Amino acid sequence: MTEDLMTIREMCETYDVTPRTLRFYEAKELLFPIREGQKRLFTKSDRARLKLILRGKRFGFSLEEIRQLLDLYHVGDQQLTQISRTYEIACERLEDMEARREELTQAIDDLKEQLRWGEKVIASMKQDKKAAE
Amino acid sequence: MTEDLMTIREMCETYDVTPRTLRFYEAKELLFPIREGQKRLFTKSDRARLKLILRGKRFGFSLEEIRQLLDLYHVGDQQLTQISRTYEIACERLEDMEARREELTQAIDDLKEQLRWGEKVIASMKQDKKAAE
DNA sequence: CGTTCACATTACGTGAACGTCATCTACGTG
DNA sequence: CACGTAGATGACGTTCACGTAATGTGAACG
Structure with missing residues (x-):
């Protein structure tokens, strides 16, 4: 079931975000989903990052600030x-x-x-x- | 000195914001400075509100959300x-x-x-x- | 009296964080 | 094979929260 990899749709449902948002975060280098063909597959690491992103947002951090924070965990x-x-x-x-x-x-x-x-x-x-x- | 009324410049220096910001907040009905001629004079109440606004911002509230919160204090x-x-x-x-x-x-x-x-x-x-x- | 401030208004510009739309591709299904 | 479904890629649009001129005004000063 949870094969450690999730499609974009699964991610959206799990974390209540849009595909656009996930692609946007990837473009901003906040997430690094792997590619299977041209499809994105989100790893456990991506999910941990996304949680931190959403949390950061709730506290008024900009995505850039969040990106720097994420580096602290990587x-x-x-x-x-x-x-x-x-x-x-x-x-x-x-x-x-x-x-x-x-x-x-x-x-x-x-x-x-x-x-x-x-x-x-x-x-x-x-x-x-x-x-x- | 502190005659309970402050000019826009004094406000800016005290709270480290720009005039534009204060006028913007007034336009958004977050502040209600009184007018002397066409000049704005900020009251104690405005200052209390501004503090709450700045605090709200630090926690990621939108100005609209903050406006609603301010109503709770009024x-x-x-x-x-x-x-x-x-x-x-x-x-x-x-x-x-x-x-x-x-x-x-x-x-x-x-x-x-x-x-x-x-x-x-x-x-x-x-x-x-x-x-x- | 002209000039300098300090403040005003009006209006267009900007960066962040996505939304939305058009178009394309790959894949499974009847 | 046609077709629907899921996802991808631009590219333009939008909202928020101001920034940034351009221009006007009233009091004060030399």
């Missing part, structure tokens, strides 16, 4: 200096993400506060309505 | 049903954000894992290098 047989550089970038990214989570937590707290206020407003309005009857 | 003298509806939407948004934070936490953990792996690779490569000397 780490082929490069030079030590290259890997070290990649490692540094990854550390910075990690800090970014942690800062982001802080901010998100802040935003959540703010909204919660706002909701408590909203509850009070609603409650008092219900009171007024009753009193008016 | 809550004028509406009907009870309106406020209740707004309240419900806010609750849903809150759940979205909490889910997002979960996902972000997952992403952070993934990247940390990857970094540990990177450290090992670097260490072993340094060993190889030494051995080759």
Whole structure:
């Protein structure tokens, strides 16, 4: 069944994207499906990458930023200096993400506060309505 | 000094955006600066909104989505049903954000894992290098 | 009074991220 | 073999979020 290779259609259904999107990501070198004849076949690696792409998008990263992030996960047989550089970038990214989570937590707290206020407003309005009857 | 009103230039410097951006946000009804003659003057409320806009952007919300979120903070003298509806939407948004934070936490953990792996690779490569000397 | 700012409006331009359409190919099926 | 189906390849179109002139205006300054 899951022969480790998926057609473009299967990918689309699994991850809820269009063929156009997958071809676009390939053109941008975010995915590297292998070819059988002229058809694309997506590997396990492509699927892992796609998940990261979609996740990145949800957090407002551009495809170019995502591409760089993906490189952090690929780490082929490069030079030590290259890997070290990649490692540094990854550390910075990690800090970014942690800062982001802080901010998100802040935003959540703010909204919660706002909701408590909203509850009070609603409650008092219900009171007024009753009193008016 | 901070007379509660800021010119467009002051806003730009404070929040690191261009005049174009602020006018654009006004056109999109995200900000509502008052007018003195034909000049715009941004209020405390506009500044609070702008902060939320910029924050929303960092999390990948579209301006339209942000506009809806901003409405949650404005809550004028509406009907009870309106406020209740707004309240419900806010609750849903809150759940979205909490889910997002979960996902972000997952992403952070993934990247940390990857970094540990990177450290090992670097260490072993340094060993190889030494051995080759 | 002319000029320089600071800000305004109007309008066309741009890059990112796809959507859409036309056309082509390869493959299995009745 | 005709035909439908799945996928491929351009190429142009679209939306969003502004950028970038071009031009106008009102207050201030030498």
